[in-house]
Amino acid sequence: MAPPPVVLVSAGxxxxxxxxxxxxxxxxxSPRxxxxxxxxxxxxxxxLRTETGAxxxxxxxxxxxxxxxxxxPEEPDARSGLMDLSEIELPDEGTVFLCDPLPFIPDVRGQLPAAGVSPRRIRYEVFGPGLWLPGTAA
Incomplete structure (x- = not known):
């Protein structure tokens, strides 16, 4: 049995x-x-673009x-614009991890069901300033 895939969706x-x-x-x-x-x-x-690419x-x-x-030109295969998961072929199984400051998380998490990802396969971590805390909104 092949190991399940890992999907790491991030921004910034x-x-x-x-x-x-x-x-x-x-x-x-790992062959995962x-x-x-x-x-x-x-x-x-x-x-960490260079490190991630390597x-x-x-x-x-x-x-x-x-x-x-x-x-x-540093990334000729990259697309322009905001994250659009409908343009990326996501695996049928495995776990999807999201990590970034708000508001990226709710936007991308909202795209996952349309891409066929079950909510039980989604994990996320807010990484950045606590924008939900009183007095911290930009």
């Missing part, structure tokens, strides 16, 4: 904690399929899907 600095997952999979020689969609302002602003390229069955508000 949310990629920082996510990058540990492909690093771990590489360190143990991995999909790493990430959205950001631009390739230049994408924290990890994904080094894992069998791993792929990334980068989107940027302002795409650039």
């Amino acid at each position: 600095v949310g990629c920082a904690p996510m990058t540990g997952v492909p690093a771990h999979l590489a360190s143990i020689g 399929p991995l999909l790493f969609p990430h959205a950001g302002r631009s390739p230049v602003d994408h924290a 990890l994904v390229k080094g894992l069998p069955g791993a792929r990334s899907a980068f989107r940027y508000e302002h795409a650039g």
Whole structure:
């Protein structure tokens, strides 16, 4: 039986904690399929872009899907605009992990059922300022 895939959806600095997952999979020689969609302002602003790219390229069955508000030549395969999961082929099983500051989480989580992802397969972590706390809204 093949191991279930892992999908790591992040934006902005949310990629920082996510990058540990492909690093771990590489360190143990895991055959587990991995999909790493990430959205950001631009390739230049994408924290850990080089490291993430190298990890994904080094894992069998791993792929990334980068989107940027302002795409650039540093990532020629990246798409422009906000994260749109309808443009990414998501696996039929496995777990989807979301990580980023608000409001990315509710927007992307709302896209997952239309992509065929059951709510019980979704995990998320807010990573960033506590915008839900009184007096912290921008």
